[in-house]
Amino acid sequence: AQKVTQAQTEISVVEKEDVTLDCVYETRDTTYYLFWYKQPPSGELVFLIRRNSFDEQNEISGRYSWNFQKSTSSFNFTITASQVVDSAVYFCALSEAEDSSYKLIFGSGTRLLVRP
């Protein structure tokens, strides 16, 4: 069965520290898509990135980087030089190409607190 696990419930760091959020997924599909979303205190989910299963290139966008490893079924998210504005709940999600609903399967989220 498909599943997304975010083992870190809450992480607290001091501003300017680097932090990595872990995501492990399970799927039987050979084609799937992985996502990261940010949920600030306002509640709206903000799309950060999509990664296709057939593209294992890591990606960097400013202070954000993502490490996708099919061998370990992981899609980890690193924030470099964290800032207070990064404080939010971060969700990892999976969507399977063979699921006709195209629904997103979410992990339980990691709450990140960046202290000044």
Next chain:
Amino acid sequence: DGGITQSPKYLFRKEGQNVTLSCEQNLNHDAMYWYRQDPGQGLRLIYYSQIVNDFQKGDIAEGYSVSREKKESFPLTVTSAQKNPTAFYLCASKRGIYNEQFFGPGTRLTVL
């Protein structure tokens, strides 16, 4: 600006009442979704619609109903049959073939 709007932001319901949550998008997306979020948990799919006049049950559809009469609109009704409706409800629409979904600001429903 293109986006998804949800109303109201906060909603209070008495036991036994039906309430309807609004979701509108002007992104010209065909597919729309309703998810429910409970404290400390991820989102779970309630209903989805991939085209006008068609919709399908998600993983937790019991006690909910939807309609899709227009491409832009996908309202969700929380009926009195929903045993534990207090939650945060998020509407989304899907872009493209890679299942990217974009979310509205959400409606927080509280049963009094």
